[in-house]
Amino acid sequence: MEDSMPKNNDPQTILRMEEIHKSFPGGVFANRGVNLEVRQGEIHCLLGENGAGKTVLMSVLYGLYKPDAGSIYYKNEKFDARNPKDAIQNRIGMVHQHFMLVETLSVAENIILGQYKPWKVLNNLDPVIKKIQQMSKDYGLNVDPTSLVQDLSVGEQQRVEILKALYHGADLLILDEPTAVLTPQESEHLLDFLRQLADKGLTIVFITHKLEEVMQISDRVTILRDGKTIATVNTKETNPPELAKMMVGRDVLMDLSKKEKQPGKIIFSVKNLNVKDERGLPAVKNFSFEVYEREVVGIAGVSGNGQSELALALAGLMNSEFDSIILNEISITKRDLTRLNQLGMAHIPEDRQKMGLILPFSVSENFIAETFNDRPFSKYGFLQFKTIKNYSQSLVKKFSIRVGDVDEEIAHLSGGNQQKVVVARELDRRPKFLLVNQPTRGIDIGATEFVRQQIIAERDGGAAILLISTDLEEIFALSDRILVMFEGQVMGEVSPNPDMIEQVGLLMAGKTIESVL
Amino acid sequence: MELIPSILFLQGILAATWRMATPILYAAVGEVFSEKAGVINIGLEGVMLIGAFSAYSVAFESGSLWLGLLVGILAGILSGLIFAFFTITIKANQIVVGAAFNMIGMGITGFLYRSMYAVSAVPLGLKTFQSVEIPFLSSIPFFGEVLFKHNIMVYGTLLLVPLATFVLYKTAFGLSIRAVGEHPKAADTVGVNVVRMRYVSVMIGTALAAVGGAFLVLAYADQFVEGVVSGRGFIALAVVVFGRWKPWGAFWSSLLFGIFYALQLRIQTMPDVNIPYQFLQALPYLATLVVLVGFNKRRVQAPKTLGVPYK
Numbered sequence: 001m002e003d004s005m006p007k008n009n010d011p012q013t014i015l016r017m018e019e020i021h022k023s024f025p026g027g028v029f030a031n032r033g034v035n036l037e038v039r040q041g042e043i044h045c046l047l048g049e050n051g052a053g054k055t056v057l058m059s060v061l062y063g064l065y066k067p068d069a070g071s072i073y074y075k076n077e078k079f080d081a082r083n084p085k086d087a088i089q090n091r092i093g094m095v096h097q098h099f100m101l102v103e104t105l106s107v108a109e110n111i112i113l114g115q116y117k118p119w120k121v122l123n124n125l126d127p128v129i130k131k132i133q134q135m136s137k138d139y140g141l142n143v144d145p146t147s148l149v150q151d152l153s154v155g156e157q158q159r160v161e162i163l164k165a166l167y168h169g170a171d172l173l174i175l176d177e178p179t180a181v182l183t184p185q186e187s188e189h190l191l192d193f194l195r196q197l198a199d200k201g202l203t204i205v206f207i208t209h210k211l212e213e214v215m216q217i218s219d220r221v222t223i224l225r226d227g228k229t230i231a232t233v234n235t236k237e238t239n240p241p242e243l244a245k246m247m248v249g250r251d252v253l254m255d256l257s258k259k260e261k262q263p264g265k266i267i268f269s270v271k272n273l274n275v276k277d278e279r280g281l282p283a284v285k286n287f288s289f290e291v292y293e294r295e296v297v298g299i300a301g302v303s304g305n306g307q308s309e310l311a312l313a314l315a316g317l318m319n320s321e322f323d324s325i326i327l328n329e330i331s332i333t334k335r336d337l338t339r340l341n342q343l344g345m346a347h348i349p350e351d352r353q354k355m356g357l358i359l360p361f362s363v364s365e366n367f368i369a370e371t372f373n374d375r376p377f378s379k380y381g382f383l384q385f386k387t388i389k390n391y392s393q394s395l396v397k398k399f400s401i402r403v404g405d406v407d408e409e410i411a412h413l414s415g416g417n418q419q420k421v422v423v424a425r426e427l428d429r430r431p432k433f434l435l436v437n438q439p440t441r442g443i444d445i446g447a448t449e450f451v452r453q454q455i456i457a458e459r460d461g462g463a464a465i466l467l468i469s470t471d472l473e474e475i476f477a478l479s480d481r482i483l484v485m486f487e488g489q490v491m492g493e494v495s496p497n498p499d500m501i502e503q504v505g506l507l508m509a510g511k512t513i514e515s516v517l
Numbered sequence: 518m519e520l521i522p523s524i525l526f527l528q529g530i531l532a533a534t535w536r537m538a539t540p541i542l543y544a545a546v547g548e549v550f551s552e553k554a555g556v557i558n559i560g561l562e563g564v565m566l567i568g569a570f571s572a573y574s575v576a577f578e579s580g581s582l583w584l585g586l587l588v589g590i591l592a593g594i595l596s597g598l599i600f601a602f603f604t605i606t607i608k609a610n611q612i613v614v615g616a617a618f619n620m621i622g623m624g625i626t627g628f629l630y631r632s633m634y635a636v637s638a639v640p641l642g643l644k645t646f647q648s649v650e651i652p653f654l655s656s657i658p659f660f661g662e663v664l665f666k667h668n669i670m671v672y673g674t675l676l677l678v679p680l681a682t683f684v685l686y687k688t689a690f691g692l693s694i695r696a697v698g699e700h701p702k703a704a705d706t707v708g709v710n711v712v713r714m715r716y717v718s719v720m721i722g723t724a725l726a727a728v729g730g731a732f733l734v735l736a737y738a739d740q741f742v743e744g745v746v747s748g749r750g751f752i753a754l755a756v757v758v759f760g761r762w763k764p765w766g767a768f769w770s771s772l773l774f775g776i777f778y779a780l781q782l783r784i785q786t787m788p789d790v791n792i793p794y795q796f797l798q799a800l801p802y803l804a805t806l807v808v809l810v811g812f813n814k815r816r817v818q819a820p821k822t823l824g825v826p827y828k
Contacts, residue, residue, distance in 0.1 A: 064706070085708025100703035102696045103821075109692055114707035118690035168707075 012040040013076075014172060014203050015061070020070035022056055030056035031067070032227040038172070043194060043204045045214045045235075047247055048224035049444035051414045054207045055097065057224070058174045062094045063087045074172075085114070093165025097176040097207075099157050101164075103150035107143055108132055111164045135163060140193065155186045173197070176207045180442055185302065191217050209247070209444050211240040223247055248446050258456045261480050264293035267464035268345075268433040271323040275309040275488075283309035284320070285488040291433065291464040296455070298479030298496070299468040302508050306488035307468045308350060311437040314466075315347045316340055328432050341370065346431035348422055350438045350468075356422040357410055364392035364406040367425050399424040400450070416447025423451055427458055434458060437468040452478060472501065486510045524659065530779045531663040536737070538775030539671050540565070540729040540746075544753035545760065545767040546681050547725025553685065553762060554718035555698035555822040556604060559615030561726045562750025563622025564596045568727025570626040573734040573741040574633065576643055582735050586728070589735075593727025596622075597720035605715050608826035619750070627743045634741075646670055646736040670728075670736040674768070677725075681764040694718050698820030701827045711827050726750065752802070759805070762820065773808060777801035 015038040022031040030053045038044045046054045060067045061074075063081030072079045074090065081087040087094070101110050108129050116122070132145040141159045149157060158178060165173055175194070179187040194217060198204055208214060214221050215235060223230040223246040230246045269290035277283035283306040291297045301307055313320035316337035325332040327343050341347065349355040357366050368377050368388055376387045392406040401420045403413055410418060419439070426434070436455060440448040455478060459465050469475050475482055476496045484491045484507035492513030494500045506516045544561050551558050558564070571592035576585025600618060603609045634641055646668040655665035685691035693714050696704040701711045729749065734741050752774060759773075760766025781797040784790055 062706075083708065084706045088708060094706070096706065100700070100706045102700045102703050104699050105692070105696065110703075112689075113692055113696050113704060114709040116689035118688070118693065120689040121687060122689055122692065123687050164707075 014038055014040045014074065015205075016073040017057065017061065018071050018073075020057060020060060020072075021068040022053075022060055022065055023068055029227050031060070031070075033229075034070075034224065034227065035229045036222055037232065038203060038205060039220070041198060041201050041203055042219040043198045043206055043217055045218035045221040046205060046207045046224065047209065047211075047214055047221050047243060049209055049247060049446060050416055050442075051444075052224040052247075053227040054224055055176055058094065058176065058205065058207060061087070062092060062174065088168050091169050091171040092174070093168060093170030093172070094174040095158070095161040095165060095176065095178060097178075097180065099161055101149045101157055101160060104148065106146055106148055107152075107160050107163075108145040110149055110160060111145070111167050115168070132163065132167065135167060139163070139166065139197075154181045158182070158190070170202065172203045172205065174205045174207070177209070177442075178206070179208070179210070179213060187213075211243050211247075211445075214243060215240060225249055244445060259294075259460045262294055264295070264462075266290045266326075267293050267328055268466070269324070269326045270314075271325075273310070273313060273320055273322040273325070275306070275313040275318060275320045277306075277309055283488050284313065287488070287490060289466075289483060289490065291466055293432075293462050293464050294459055295480045296459050296465040296467050296478050298475040298482045299466065299485050300472060300475045300482055300504055300508060301470065301485035303470045305485050305508075307437070307470070307485060309488075310485070311347075311350060311435060311468055313337075314340070314345075314435055315349070341429075344432035346426035346429050346434050348426050348434070348436045348439055350441070352415075352418050352422050357418060359409075359411040361410060362407045363396070363401075363403055363410050363413070363421060364388050366410050366421055367392045367395055367406075369425065370429075395424045395428060399454070414444070414447075416443035419443050419447060419451060423454055427454060431458075431463055434463050434465045435468075436465060438470065439467070440469075440471065440474060472504065475504075476501065484508055492516075526783065528659055528662050530776065530783055532666070533779035533782070534772060534775040535664075535667060535674075536671055536775070537778040538771040539674055540732045540737070541749050541753045541756055541774060542674050542768060542771040543677065543729035543732065544726040544750060545756040545771055546677055546764050547722035547729075548753055548757045549681065549722075549760070549762055549764055549767055550685070550694065550718045550725075551722030552757060552823055553698045553820055554694045554715045555701065555820055555825065555827075556601070556715055556719050556722075557611050557615070557824045558600060558618075558719065558722055558726075559612055559754060560596075560600060560618025560622070560750075561615075561722075561753050562746055562748065563618035563620070564593055564600075564723045564726040565730030565733075565746040565750045566622040566626045566744070567596055568593045568730030569734050569745055570629060570730075570741055571727075572731035573643070574629070576735060577641070577740075582643070582646060585735055586731050589727045589731035590724050593724040593730075594720050596727070597723030598716070600723060601716045601719040605712055605719070605826065611824050611826075623744065626741075630741055630743060641741075642739040643735065645739045668736045670732045678764045678768045685764065695820075697827075698822060701822055705827075715827070726753070729753070752805075755805070758819070770805070774801055774805045777804040 015036070017034065017036040020031045020034045023029045034053060034057050036057065046057070048054045056065065059065045061072060061081065063083045063086050079090065081090070102113070105113070108125050111132060112128055129145045136143045141163055143156060143159050143163060149160065152160065158181065178190060182190060191213070194204055194206070206217060218235045220232060220234055221238070221243065222232040223243065225247060271288045273284055273287040274282065275284035287310060289297065299307060299310070309318060312318035327340060327345060330343060332340065336343070353359060358369060371377055372383065377384055389406060396403060396406060399420050401417050401424065403417060410421060413421070423439070439451050439455065452474070455465060455467070467475065467478055476498065479496045482494050482496055482504060484494070484504055486508060487510065491507040491510070494504055503516045507513065544565055548558060548561060568589040572585040572589030575588040576582050579585070596618065600614060603614045604611045648666045648668050649672070651665040655661040685694065693704060693709045696709060697711045697714045705711050730746055733745050738745065756767050756770040756774065759770040760768070778801040781800045784792070785794055785797050
C-alpha cells in the first residue's frame, strides 16, 4: 500500500443503498439484499467475482434497472433514478465496462448526445469542441474531439467515456472494471488519474475483481458475493488473501505448484514466421521459437505488439510466410496450417465470445463444435444426441462448469464458465501442442485459478504449451521460459525468476536484451 | 439518327428522369430515417399503396388534391404507428411485419378500389398537379424542358433532400436518430428515449412513403389502379442501400434509376425495336445494380442494429 494516499478526514456519506433486491426473469437473483455506503471524496471499490451483482447494483443506482426492493439515499435525500437521464441530472456518471459510445459518431457528438432538446440545431459544434479541448487539457486526458470514435484505440475510447461523464457534470463517478481492456501502462495511468480526481473531491465507485487494484487505489472496499454484501473494510486494514477469501468464500490457492521441468524432445518449432496485419503492415517479424514437451513457453508483451497475429497465424486463421513449422516431427506446409488441429494442436483463442464459442448455441453443441461430424457423435450423417449429451455432462462434471443443463444456451453462462467450456473442449482432445492466448482475461478469480491449474496439469502430462498473455503475473506463474515480444519481434528470452520482472518490463518497452542484463 | 432528333430524344429522357425518380426518392428518404434509427421497413410498397389509395379517394371525392395529399400522409403516419407498435413495442420480426404490410396494402387497396370505383359510371380521372413553368428559366433551350417544367411534387424533392440532410446531421434530433440505430444502449444511457426515437423515425419513413404513393395518383397518373406502385417501394429499399443511408445518396441513386426507367419506356415505344418488353422492364434494375456496385468502392456499413429490436 502506498503511504502517499491521502487521509479521508471527512466521513460524510454521499450515497447509501439499503437492502437492494433485484431479480431477472428466469429466476436469476442478481442482488439479494445489498448494502453499500459510500463517503464523499473517497475511492470505494466494489469487489466481487463475475456474477456477484456489482454491475447490477450500480445499474440500479444509475437508473438502468428498477430495483425490486430497497432504498437509495443520495446526498442525504431519497433517490430513485427512473432512467439514466435522472442519474446524470443528479450528477452521477457511469463508465460502463462495454463502452457506451457510438462508433460512427465523433467524440464531440458522443459527448453531447442526449444533452439537448430534439429541435436544437447543432450547426456549429465549435464551442463544444473548445470546451472538450479545455477539459482534456485540464484533466490531462488527451483526446481529439473531432475524431470518430471508431478510429480511436481502446484506451482513448475509455478516456472519452470518462470525459463524457465529467462533461455531463459528475460528483459521483462509477467505473465498471475499467482496466480490463487496458495495457499495464494504461492501467497505471488511469489509476493515477482517478486518484487525482478523488483528491479534487470527486467520489469514485470502482468495480473490479482484481485484488491488486483494490489495494493500490481504494480507501475502502465493499465485497459482494452471490448478490449479498459480505463486508465493507478499510483498505489499509486488510490484505489480498483476506479479500480473496471474502470474495470467493473459501481460501484461495494463490500459488501454483508444478512439477520440475524434465528435458524432453522438441514438439513444436517455428522458423522465421512473418505475418502481416489487416492493413498489410508487418505485425510479426522473423519470429522463431521452439517448445519442448512438458514445457510452457510464455510470450510476454504489451497488447498490440503482434501477439494476436502470431496466434491467428499459428491457428491457420491468418496468412503467413515462414521457413519451417514442425509439429511433432511433421513438417507443416502452408496448406497444412488449417488442419493443424488434426495433427495434434489445440487452440484456446483470445476472444472466447467471438472465436472460441458460438454464443447462440447450447453448451453441448459448443463441446462438439470441432468433432460433431466424427464418430461417435455422428453416425451416417445423424447426430447421436444421447452420446453427445452424456459426453457433455461428463465434461461439465470433470471441469466443474456451473450450468443447469447442457442444452442451455452458452450465452447465458458467466465469462468464467464460458472459458471453462473452451478449455474443456480443447484439452479433452489431448493435444500434443497447446496454443493458449489470454486464457484468463475477464474471468473471475475462481475460474482463473482453475484454468491455470488445467494448463499446468496439461504441461505435467507432457504437452508443449505456448502461452500468450499480457498479464505478467500469469506469465511468471505458468511459464518455464519467457519470450518477450515487442513490435512483432522476440526481444529476448528470460527465465521466470521473480527477480527478472523489471528486465521483462524493459524488454516489453523495446529495450534490447544486451542493455537490460 | 440526325442531330436534332437525338437531342430531342435525350431531352425527353432527361425530362422524365426526375419525374420517374420522385416517388422512389420520397420513399427512400423516409426509409433513410427509419433505417438510421435501426428499423428496416420492407413494407414500403404496401405503405405507398395505402398512401396512393387514400390520397386518390379523398382527392376524387373532395376535388382537392391538397386534401388528398394530406390524408395520404395521415394514412402513412397511421401505418407507421401500427408498424412501429408491432416491431418496436411487441418486438415482432421487422421483415415479417414488413412483408405483412406489403400484402395488406395490396389487398386492402385492391378491395376498396373495386368496391368503391370498379363499377363507377363517372370518369375516375383527377385533374393532377400541373407543371409549373419557372419564368425565364423554362425557356432556356434543352435545360428549360429538363429542369424547369415540372409539377410541385417533383420540385418538392429539392426541398426534401436538403431538409432531411439538415435534420439528420445538424440537429439534436438527427444525432439521436443516428445513435439509436448504431448503439441504442449508449443512447439510452445518456437519456435518449430509444423507443420514442424509433417510433418517430418509422412514422417519418411511412409518411414520406405515403407521399411517394400519393405522387403516383396526384401528379403522375391521374387515377388509382390496383398495384399502381408496381415495385417502386422495393426499389426505394435498394436506393437507400446504394445511397449509403444518406439523403443525397438516395437522391443520386434514385435519379440513376429514373434515367434508366425513362430510357426503357422510350425504347418500348420505338416502332423498330424488337426486344421483348420484359427485358426492357428489367433494364433499370439491372443497370442501377451494375453501375452502383461498380462505383461502390468505399465500404459503408448499414446501421449496426438494423433490424434488431431494443432490449
